[in-house]
Amino acid sequence: MNYDLLIIGAGGAGLSAAIEAMQRGAKVLMVCKTLPTRSQTVMAQGGINAVLHESGDSVESHIEDTLKASGGLADEESVRVLCKEAPSNIEWLERLGVPFSRIDGAKTPLESIAQRRLGGASAPRACYAQDYTGLKIVHTLYDKASSMGVEIRTRLFALSLIHDEEGVCAGALFLDIESGELKEIRASATIVASGGFSSIYHGYTTNAYGSSADMHSAILEAGGYLSNMEMIQFHPTALEGSAILISESARGEGGYLIDERGERFTNELAPRDEVSRAIFSKIERGGRVFLDIRHLGREKLEHLMPQELHLCRLHAGIDPVEELVPVSPAAHYSMGGIECDRQLRVSGLYNCYAAGECANAHLHGANRLGGNSLLEIVVFARMAAVNALESDKRVCRDTGETLHKAKAELERILGSEGEECDIYAMRREAGRILFEDAGIHRDAKGLEKAMEKISAMRERLSQAVSSDKSARFNTYLIDFMQLRSSLMAAEAMLVSALAREESRGAHYRSDFPYERQEWCRDTLCRLCEGEVVVS
Amino acid sequence: MKLEIMRFDGKRVERYEEFEVGRVATLLEAFYRIKEFEDPTFTFEAECRSGICGACAVRVNGKERLACSHTPMENDRIEPLEYHEVQRDMLVRREDSFEKLTKAGAYLHRYERSVPDTKEERKTEIQSDCILCESCYSACPVLAIDGSFLGPFALSRAYRYAADSREGAKEEIVASVQNSGVWDCTLCGECTAVCPQGIDPKGDILALRTLSLQSGYSDPNFATLSFSTPDFSF
Numbered sequence: 001m002n003y004d005l006l007i008i009g010a011g012g013a014g015l016s017a018a019i020e021a022m023q024r025g026a027k028v029l030m031v032c033k034t035l036p037t038r039s040q041t042v043m044a045q046g047g048i049n050a051v052l053h054e055s056g057d058s059v060e061s062h063i064e065d066t067l068k069a070s071g072g073l074a075d076e077e078s079v080r081v082l083c084k085e086a087p088s089n090i091e092w093l094e095r096l097g098v099p100f101s102r103i104d105g106a107k108t109p110l111e112s113i114a115q116r117r118l119g120g121a122s123a124p125r126a127c128y129a130q131d132y133t134g135l136k137i138v139h140t141l142y143d144k145a146s147s148m149g150v151e152i153r154t155r156l157f158a159l160s161l162i163h164d165e166e167g168v169c170a171g172a173l174f175l176d177i178e179s180g181e182l183k184e185i186r187a188s189a190t191i192v193a194s195g196g197f198s199s200i201y202h203g204y205t206t207n208a209y210g211s212s213a214d215m216h217s218a219i220l221e222a223g224g225y226l227s228n229m230e231m232i233q234f235h236p237t238a239l240e241g242s243a244i245l246i247s248e249s250a251r252g253e254g255g256y257l258i259d260e261r262g263e264r265f266t267n268e269l270a271p272r273d274e275v276s277r278a279i280f281s282k283i284e285r286g287g288r289v290f291l292d293i294r295h296l297g298r299e300k301l302e303h304l305m306p307q308e309l310h311l312c313r314l315h316a317g318i319d320p321v322e323e324l325v326p327v328s329p330a331a332h333y334s335m336g337g338i339e340c341d342r343q344l345r346v347s348g349l350y351n352c353y354a355a356g357e358c359a360n361a362h363l364h365g366a367n368r369l370g371g372n373s374l375l376e377i378v379v380f381a382r383m384a385a386v387n388a389l390e391s392d393k394r395v396c397r398d399t400g401e402t403l404h405k406a407k408a409e410l411e412r413i414l415g416s417e418g419e420e421c422d423i424y425a426m427r428r429e430a431g432r433i434l435f436e437d438a439g440i441h442r443d444a445k446g447l448e449k450a451m452e453k454i455s456a457m458r459e460r461l462s463q464a465v466s467s468d469k470s471a472r473f474n475t476y477l478i479d480f481m482q483l484r485s486s487l488m489a490a491e492a493m494l495v496s497a498l499a500r501e502e503s504r505g506a507h508y509r510s511d512f513p514y515e516r517q518e519w520c521r522d523t524l525c526r527l528c529e530g531e532v533v534v535s
Numbered sequence: 536m537k538l539e540i541m542r543f544d545g546k547r548v549e550r551y552e553e554f555e556v557g558r559v560a561t562l563l564e565a566f567y568r569i570k571e572f573e574d575p576t577f578t579f580e581a582e583c584r585s586g587i588c589g590a591c592a593v594r595v596n597g598k599e600r601l602a603c604s605h606t607p608m609e610n611d612r613i614e615p616l617e618y619h620e621v622q623r624d625m626l627v628r629r630e631d632s633f634e635k636l637t638k639a640g641a642y643l644h645r646y647e648r649s650v651p652d653t654k655e656e657r658k659t660e661i662q663s664d665c666i667l668c669e670s671c672y673s674a675c676p677v678l679a680i681d682g683s684f685l686g687p688f689a690l691s692r693a694y695r696y697a698a699d700s701r702e703g704a705k706e707e708i709v710a711s712v713q714n715s716g717v718w719d720c721t722l723c724g725e726c727t728a729v730c731p732q733g734i735d736p737k738g739d740i741l742a743l744r745t746l747s748l749q750s751g752y753s754d755p756n757f758a759t760l761s762f763s764t765p766d767f768s769f
C-alpha cells in the first residue's frame with residue numbers, strides 16, 4: 001500500500017495537515033505513538049493568536065511583536081505569512097466547530113470570538129476556549145478527521161525514515177507497540193509533525209512525557225539538518241518538584257515573586273526569559289522562590305485559575321489562596337528543531353516536510369510569543385500538506401537498508417548479550433545535568449561537562465539491552481528508544497549552545513553575556529560518522 | 536504505603552500483586568515508582584500528569600479515577616478500566632470505543648453561519664471539556680450486557696454538536712443516536728458520578744431524548760410496553 005501522504009504525529013499539527021490533505025482528496029495516513037487526544041497540544045491553555053478586527057490591533061503589529069521577540073532570528077517573510085493567514089485559519093477552525101469562548105453583541109462569527117492578551121503582545125489577540133484552548137482544538141479536529149474517514153493508526157512508534165543515499169524519502173519505519181513487529185509504511189511524501197523535545201529536560205519540563213525528540217534523531221540519522229537546537233524557552237513558573245505549569249495569568253493579575261526572605265526581586269511582568277533568569281539566579285545559589293497570589297483572594301483565584309489551584313493542592317499539598325507556591329523555571333518550548341525552508345521542506349532530504357513544534361520554520365527565532373505556536377501548528381501544517389501534495393516527487397532508490405538495520409538493532413536490544421542498564425536513572429540524571437549545566441544560565445565549562453556526561457550515557461545505552469523482553473506492549477522498550485533519541489537531541493542542543501558564543505533571547509551564556517552581530521544567524525546541526533557536528 | 540495492583544501479561548495470567556510505594560502525592564507517581572524501581576515490565580499509560588490527556592484512567596477499589604489526580608490510600612486495589620480489552624496491566628484497547636464517536640454523529644456535520652454569544656458558549660462549554668478518559672464508559676452498567684451501546688461519552692458529545700448553533704444538520708445527529716443509543720440508557724447516573732470533568736452524560740442523554748421526541752422519534756421500549764397489540768386472551 002502506497003499513500004500519497006504519511007503524517008507522523010497526531011497533535012494539532014498532524015490533525016490539521018490530515019484534514020487539509022483529505023479535503024484535497026489525497027490518500028493519507030496519520031500515525032501516532034499514543035492516541036491523537038493524548039498529544040501535548042491538549043495541554044495548551046492560553047490561546048491562539050490572530051488579529052480578528054483592526055480596531056486597536058493590526059496584522060502589522062502582530063508581525064512586529066513576533067519579530068521583536070525573535071531577537072533577529074525569525075524570517076520576516078515566513079512571519080508575514082503566519083500572521084496574515086491567521087484570521088482565515090481561525091475561521092477554518094470556527095467552521096469545523098471549535099467551541100471558542102465568545103463575547104456578546106458581535107456582528108460576524110469571527111468577531112464573536114473572545115480574545116485575551118498574552119505576554120509580549122501589543123493587544124489582546126489570543127483567541128481562547130476558556131482554559132482549554134488546546135484541548136478543544138484537538139478534540140474538534142479529531143472528531144472531524146474521524147468523521148471524514150482519515151485513516152489513523154495508533155500505537156505505532158516511528159523509528160526512522162525510509163530513505164536512499166541521496167536523502168530521498170519514501171515513508172517511515174515503525175515499531176508496532178501492540179505486536180512488537182516492525183512495519184514499513186511507504187508514501188510519496190512524508191510530513192513530520194512529532195512535537196517538541198523539551199522532555200530531554202526530564203523532571204524539569206512542563207511538557208508531556210512523550211516530547212522526546214524521536215523524530216529529531218531520525219532526521220539526523222537520515223542525513224537531514226536540525227537548527228537552533230539551543231533555543232529552548234523556559235517558563236518562569238512551574239511548580240517546584242513536579243514542574244507543572246502555573247500560567248502567566250497569575251502574574252498578569254498582580255501575583256508577586258518573592259524569595260525566602262519574603263522580598264520581591266524582579267519585575268514579574270518582564271518577558272519570560274528575563275523572569276526565568278532572575279528566578280534561576282536565586283535557585284542556583286541554593287535559595288527558593290515563591291509565587292504569592294494570596295492577596296488576589298479566593299473568589300478571584302477560583303475564577304481565574306481553577307485548574308491550577310487544584311494542581312497545587314494535589315501535587316504540592318499547597319493551597320495558593322492561603323499559602324506561598326514554591327516555583328522554579330522549567331523547559332517549556334523548543335523554538336529550534338528540524339530545519340526547513342519556506343516550503344517546509346526538510347533540509348538535506350527530499351519528499352519530506354516538517355510542521356509544528358518539531359520544525360524550525362523560522363517563526364520564533366530566539367524566543368516564542370505565547371499563542372503563536374498553536375497558530376503555527378494550524379497554518380503551517382495545512383501549508384505543509386498542500387506543498388507536500390503538489391510538489392514534484394523524487395524516486396527513492398532505497399535497498400531496504402533501514403528495515404534491515406532496525407531489525408538487527410531491535411534483536412540486539414531484546415536479546416541478552418549486553419548489560420541491562422537503569423534507563424530511568426539515566427533519564428533522571430540526564431534531565432538534571434541538562435537543567436543545571438545547559439539550562440537557563442550556560443557557560444563553556446558547564447556545557448562541556450554536560451557534553452561529556454551525555455556522550456558517555458549515549459555510548460552506554462548503545463551497548464545496553466532491554467530489561468523487558470516481551471514483544472507486545474513493551475512500554476519499557478519505548479522508554480528505552482525515547483531516551484536514546486533524547487540523548488542524541490541533547491548532544492545536538494549542547495554542541496549548538498557551545499557554538500553560539502553570545503546571549504540572545506532564551507539562550508544566555510554567562511561567559512558571553514551580550515549579543516554579537518556575527519551570531520545573528522542560525523546554528524545548523526547534522527550527523528557526521530555518528531557524531532553531531534554544528535556549523 | 537501498600538497498593539494491590541492487578542497484573543495481566545497480555546495472555547491469560549491475571550493476578551493481584553502487592554507493591555510498597557512509600558509516600559506519594561498521586562497514584563501516577565506510585566506507578567512510576569513501580570516501573571522505575573521495582574518492576575520495569577509494569578505497564579500503564581500517562582502523558583500530561585495534569586488531568587488533561589485522559590490517558591491514565593484506572594479503577595481504584597472499583598471506582599474510576601485518573602491516576603494523576605488521585606491521592607492513593609493504604610491498600611487501594613488498582614485495576615484497569617472495564618469493558619475494554621485489557622492489553623497489558625493497566626493498558627486497555629481504546630480504539631473500538633473511540634470509534635463510537637463517529638457512529639454517534641459526534642462531529643459538526645454541516646456548518647451553518649451563526650454568530651454565537653456567551654449564552655451560546657455556555658450551552659456546550661461543559662460537554663466540550665471532555666478529555667476522553669473513558670471513566671464514564673467503564674462505569675456504565677449497560678455496557679456490561681450490551682457491547683454495542685454507544686455509551687455515555689459518545690452520546691454526551693453527540694449532544695454537544697446537536698446543541699451547537701453552527702450545526703446545520705441536527706437531524707442527522709438525532710438519527711445517529713436512535714439505535715443502541717439514547718433509549719438504551721437506564722438513566723442510572725453512574726457516568727455522571729465518575730466524570731473527572733464534571734460532565735453530566737446522563738443529563739445530555741435526557742436532552743437528546745427530548746430532541747428525539749421533538750423530531751418525531753419515540754421510545755421503542757415504551758412502544759413495546761404500552762402500544763403493543765393488547766392481549767385479550769385471558
Ligand SMILES: Cc1cc2nc3c(=O)[nH]c(=O)nc-3n(C[C@H](O)[C@H](O)[C@H](O)COP(=O)(O)OP(=O)(O)OC[C@H]3O[C@@H](n4cnc5c(N)ncnc54)[C@H](O)[C@@H]3O)c2cc1C
Nearest residue numbers: 009010011012013033041046047158195356357371373374
Ligand atoms: C503546558 C503547555 C501549555 C502551552 N500553552 C500554549 C498556549 O497557550 N498557546 C500556544 O500557542 N502554545 C502553547 N503551548 C505550546 C503548544 O501547545 C505546542 O507547541 C503545540 O501544541 C505543539 O503541537 P504539535 O502538533 O506540533 O505537537 P504535539 O501536540 O506534541 O503532537 C506530537 C504528536 O506526534 C506524535 N509522535 C511523537 N513522536 C512520535 C513517534 N516517534 N512515533 C509516532 N508518533 C510520534 C505524538 O504521539 C503526538 O501525536 C503550550 C505547551 C505546553 C507544554
Ligand code: SF4
Nearest residue numbers: 675720721723724726
Ligand atoms: S446514565 Fe445511562 S449512560 Fe450513564 S452510566 Fe447509566 S446507563 Fe450508562
Ligand code: SF4
Nearest residue numbers: 665666668669671730
Ligand atoms: S465524559 Fe467525563 S468521564 Fe466520560 S470520557 Fe469525558 S471526561 Fe471522561
Ligand code: FES
Nearest residue numbers: 584588589591603
Ligand atoms: S496523565 Fe494525562 S490525564 Fe492523567
